[in-house]
Amino acid sequence: MALLEIENLSVMFGSASRPLRALDGLDLCMEQGEVVGIVGESGSGKSTAGLALMGLIDYPGRVTARRMSFADRDLLMMPESERQTLRGKDIAMIFQDPLASLNPCFSIAYQLEETLRVHQAGTRAELRSQTLALLRLVEIPDAEQRLDAYPHQLSGGMCQRVMLAMAIACNPRLLIADEPTTALDVTVQAQMLELLTGLQKQRGMALLLITHDLGVVAQVAHRVVVMYAGQVMEQGRVPDIFDAPRHPYTQALLASLPEYNVGRKRLATIPGNVPSQHERPQGCVLHPRCSNAQEICRTLVPDPAEFPNALVRCHFPLDKTVGPCKQNLTA
Ligand SMILES: Nc1ncnc2c1ncn2[C@@H]1O[C@H](COP(=O)(O)OP(=O)(O)OP(=O)(O)O)[C@@H](O)[C@H]1O
Numbered sequence: 001m002a003l004l005e006i007e008n009l010s011v012m013f014g015s016a017s018r019p020l021r022a023l024d025g026l027d028l029c030m031e032q033g034e035v036v037g038i039v040g041e042s043g044s045g046k047s048t049a050g051l052a053l054m055g056l057i058d059y060p061g062r063v064t065a066r067r068m069s070f071a072d073r074d075l076l077m078m079p080e081s082e083r084q085t086l087r088g089k090d091i092a093m094i095f096q097d098p099l100a101s102l103n104p105c106f107s108i109a110y111q112l113e114e115t116l117r118v119h120q121a122g123t124r125a126e127l128r129s130q131t132l133a134l135l136r137l138v139e140i141p142d143a144e145q146r147l148d149a150y151p152h153q154l155s156g157g158m159c160q161r162v163m164l165a166m167a168i169a170c171n172p173r174l175l176i177a178d179e180p181t182t183a184l185d186v187t188v189q190a191q192m193l194e195l196l197t198g199l200q201k202q203r204g205m206a207l208l209l210i211t212h213d214l215g216v217v218a219q220v221a222h223r224v225v226v227m228y229a230g231q232v233m234e235q236g237r238v239p240d241i242f243d244a245p246r247h248p249y250t251q252a253l254l255a256s257l258p259e260y261n262v263g264r265k266r267l268a269t270i271p272g273n274v275p276s277q278h279e280r281p282q283g284c285v286l287h288p289r290c291s292n293a294q295e296i297c298r299t300l301v302p303d304p305a306e307f308p309n310a311l312v313r314c315h316f317p318l319d320k321t322v323g324p325c326k327q328n329l330t331a
C-alpha cells in the first residue's frame with residue numbers, strides 16, 4: 001500500500017467565472033521512505049501542490065481531486081478537525097519562507113514547545129528538554145544557549161534548521177520540504193541537504209522535496225516530477241530521466257545545469273518565462289517555448305503517455321537515445 005496516493009489534484013484561484021488554474025491535474029504516488037523531487041521554474045505550481053497536500057489552500061482557492069489518500073485514509077472526506085490532527089503530526093511541511101513561518105515575537109524554544117504541545121501532553125520541563133534534543137538533532141551549535149533566542153538573532157541557515165526541527169518534532173511519516181536550501185549559500189546549502197536526507201533515512205520518512213534545482217534532485221531523490229505552468233510534464237525514476245529525458249522541457253532544464261556546460265563560455269538557458277495564469281496558451285502549455293512544436297501542439301493539450309518507469313506529457317516525446325545535452329527549446 002502506498003503512503004500517499006493523489007489523482008488529478010487541481011487548485012484553482014480567481015473567481016468562478018474566471019478561474020485561474022495554479023495546479024492542473026497532479027498525479028502522485030509515494031511509498032514510505034521514498035524521496036520524490038518536484039522541480040520546475042518559478043510559478044509552475046510547486047508550492048501550491050505542497051500546500052494542497054497539507055490542506056492549507058485558503059479561500060478563495062479551491063482544491064479538487066479524484067483521489068487523495070494518505071496511509072489509506074481519505075483526505076478529501078476527512079473532517080477538518082481530523083485533517084488538523086494529521087497535519088503537523090503525520091504530514092509536516094517546511095515552508096518556503098522561513099522568516100514568514102517563524103513568529104518574530106516568540107523565542108524559538110517557545111515556538112517549538114507550542115508545536116509539540118499541539119500533538120502531545122507533557123510538563124513544561126519535559127517539553128523544554130524535548131525541544132533541546134530537537135535543536136541538537138538538527139545540529140544547532142550551542143543549542144542550550146540558542147533556546148531563548150528570537151528568529152532575528154539567528155542566521156538564515158539556523159532558521160532553516162529550526163524550521164526542520166519544528167517539522168520533524170512529531171515524527172511525521174511524510175515531510176514536504178519547500179525549497180529548503182534555496183535561500184542559503186552553497187556551503188550551508190550542502191550541510192542542510194545532508195542533514196535533511198540523514199534524518200529522512202534515519203526515520204524512514206517519505207520526503208517530498210520541492211526545488212527549482214535539478215542538481216539537488218539528482219543528489220537525493222529516487223523519483224522526480226517535472227512541472228511547468230501547473231502541469232506535470234514528465235515524471236519518473238531519477239536515473240532514467242537524468243540519463244535520457246523524454247520531454248523537451250526536462251531536456252532543456254538538464255541542459256542548463258552547469259555539469260552539462262563544461263567548457264562553454266555561457267550556460268545554456270531556456271528563453272522566455274512560465275506564462276502567468278492569465279496567459280496560458282492553448283494546446284500544450286509549453287509550445288511557445290518549444291522548437292519541436294508542431295501544429296497539434298498549438299491546439300491540443302497532450303495527455304500524459306505512459307512509458308516504462310515514466311509518464312510524459314508531450315505529443316512528440318524524445319527518442320530515449322538522445323542525451324540531455326541537445327537543446328530543443330527555441331534559442
Ligand atoms: N493565493 C494565491 N492566489 C492567487 N494566485 C496564486 C496564489 N498562490 C499561488 N498563486 C499563483 O499560482 C501559480 C503557482 O504558484 P506557486 O507559488 O505554486 O509556484 P512555485 O512553483 O512554487 O514558484 P516559486 O519557484 O517561485 O516558489 C503562480 O502563477 C502564482 O501566482
Ligand SMILES: [Mg+2]
Pocket residue numbers: 046047048096178
Ligand atoms: Mg514556491
